[in-house]
Amino acid sequence: MNLPYTFAEQRAEIERNRDNVVFVPESGLPMNQLIVGFDAIAAQNKPRVLLKAELLAYLFDNAQLEFSPVSLFVDRINHGCKLQHLRQRWASEAYAAIDPAVMDGTGNDHGAWSGDDDFGHTCPDWESIYSLGLPGLLKRAEDAAAAHPGNDFLRAVVIVYAALVRLVKRWATLADRFAADSPTAALMAENLRAVADHAPATLYEAMQLNAIFYRLITHVEGENVRSLGRIDKLFLPYVGGEAETRELLRYYLTRFNDKNIGANIPFTLGGADIAGNPAIEALDLMILEEHEKLQIPSPKIQVRVAENTPRSIIEKVCTMMRGGSNSLVFCNDNTVIAGLERLGHKPEDARNYVMIGCYEPSVMGREASCTCNGRISLAKAVECALNGGRDLRDGVQLGPECPEDFASFDALTAEVKRQARHFADGSMARTMAMERLYMQVNPSPMLSGTMACCVERGLDLYEGGADYNFSSINVFGAATAADSLAAVKALVYDEGRLTLAELREILRADWADNETLRLSCKKKLPKYGCGDAETDAIAAELLSDCAAHINRKPNGRRGFWRAGGFSIDWRFDYGHKLAATPDGRHAGESLSKNSGASDGADKNGVTALIHSVCAIDHTALPNGTVLDVTLHPTAVVGVDGLAAMVGLVDTFMREGGFAIQFNVLDPSVLKKAQENPEKYANLQVRLCGWNVYFVNLSRREQDEFIRWSAASSI
């Protein structure tokens, strides 16, 4: 491959073209005409999967195409978000028919639980995509359709993939028009023709195919593809010389640092099954180094850690984290694989997991994970248990009715578990009512057509075509709940300072006239995250009880439920809807974050925090969770600091943690960035599961992040 200029020379231009897409007017119908044709097809009365396929084919054949002679890759068509709008209509029509009692939103409005559809959080079958290429995928679908003539899904896949081949040829023809003036355009034309013609033979072809599939499935068909796959394992067969590989990586990685890509698009590196291979190690280091040099928050990288992971990789990632890159998370192979096997995954599938989205394991190309269906606040379960199953602020019944007093702490704890299980039941019922209608709402022939399992079964991904069809509930606020119960135990049951009724009124009044008591609850009573075995055990027990209620229950799509433990930014909303809690927290303050301690409660530092987190059985939370650690730069400076950071990661893995990510920053720098955003344009922070440029946050979000960093900085 010979390029007339380097990526570095053209970077500004490449990024401009990425963020301000130029669609070539002559390459397709103008938007007003496109819409007329689209609406005419959409008005037909036929099975939704066929309708969707014809609409996709129409857009692939007629939409205007992007082309920029410097970008090296193309993947965007001017589709006017028509399919997204149509899906919203189909969804509101379909869900309107569900029993209103099941769809009732009271649980969510009160910060107790929710259950929803989730068409995102998928990973295409990248192995099929690369091994077969576009013509091979089409052929596979044609053969299956011929064998099952009445199968609408397989017909739909054939329609879409035939159109996809035509689309790529249109792109190649378009590139030809620029080729006379641009050697890059000539290269792109040749590459696109190859992609249309055969399975990828080069890294450039594989990357182009990857970009097209990611973009069209996510932004046109409408599923949120949340993993580019295990790109080291997938790309290795195509890797050529180092210089060319590095240059291609720069273009490829930059392409996904797109402001239109919501919560960062991830890929996974490493893993026990490939980690011994020196070629993988070299490629991983190359990917990490190029990502580091680009200083971009997206794509983000999930690094699988196993016993055989080379130290060079862990050190490189820690070095990047110390340098301010937050787009990295370490995932523990042992825990993740054991968790998937407990769910019923075959060992060989479990070993081939990718992380979906932030830290949610999924078998590449064989699974509909739906990792964000439901959520449950354990802290709200405590509130309800203390108040007859009702919201403490407005008295609305959220859980089952229960007594207002309990003879023992164990009886109270049992009631908290009962309330949480009730929340889970509501979440599952609501989600299942919706997912039984998925084929009315979101048939997905393009995504499903990548998956060998769906084509073999003749079933769309959303009607159970995958080998593994999961729905999920994330159970969060465990630290807030455990701290609250520990406080009740001390105040009411051990010391007898208050009755439950007195405590309930104090909380209802948000500690009014009881500031001394509030501070003593906040500062003097035991907290999760400090290595205190008793309090840690409460959190572990609440999570494992709720997870046992969720995991392996049948869902509405020929699969099962699974539990996770991440809160991401839901902790703000559900915290806002939570009354004051016995741990000294004011009404409205955030819940604890992911697997972590209540904000600022981890007073014994990061090692004690890791002890506490690892007291939780994470194999029972296979939908994923993470520990966020904030370190002050001075704590990890120099050679000693790097060794210490690696030691933290290593211990976390050996003690059975799930995933861990770091913010290495000085809270005072954040304040400076707030005042002088132009000087800190590249300052990245890891928010929850995704990371952003700090200066792009709203003032409120910035303040929240500064407060949290200051409280949790070690």
Place this chain on the structure above:
Amino acid sequence: MTGTILQYKRFAVHDGDGIRTTLFLKGCPLHCAWCHNPEGIAFPPQLAYLPHKCIGCGECAKVCPVGAHSFADGHSFDRDACTACGKCESACLGDALILYGRTVTAEEAAKTLCEDEAFFKSSDGGVTLSGGEPLMQPDFTAEVFRLVKERGISTALDTCGLAPRASLDRVLPFTDKVLFDVKAADSTVHERWTGRPNELILDNLRYINARGVPIEIRVPLIPGANDDQCDAIAALLKPLQSITAVRLLAYHPYAETKYGSLGLQYPAAGITPPTEEQMQKAADALAASGHKIIR
């Protein structure tokens, strides 16, 4: 066997190899003008009071047995009356009161120090005793080290080096590494800034060296005090074969609040942290020792 301690610091990464837990002991024979742990100098317990953190809750006054805390017009603290019993520290809701100087048994100390054993194992870390001066409590230090080593955890002694030979003999058999401060080569200079001459200190250094215990030398760089000493320090370190590295530490001025909280005058007022050029010059001078220099 008991000792008087200041505090534990977990995830200590600059007190020896790997991830460590450091226990700071109370009492030190030197009075370095730049000392950043003034709470470690005097042996008897002391109460620190941080007025800027006081929230005026009055809980301290309720529990104080001698009336040292009063709230007539804001919080006033009578240091002379205080017996440093520590009751107010437990009651304080603003984290404004800190008791420096608690008595613990060697068994308790060892148990706490070993809590992060898993982290020591993954990072070749261990336990460090620092201060103050651990050799002022040689029996306690030796016993804690012995108990820690029984569990296969490595030990480091962070010392100023001023101690009777018998104290060293008591502790060294249980010590895997010594972190040894060298503040000046010239004894007069040493005495001017630390209150004590350095002959015994350097003698002890050579003794430890001869016993073959690995030593990391620590040289705090204090502009105006010892920055002219580096050539001479390098010369005296050169023949010592047990030295693994020489660590150059920059003076920092962040201890002033701590002095105030103890009712003490800040003795280093006017000293400024070294510039990058001064640090580099010192590092270059120390490199003449032939040892590895760490900054």
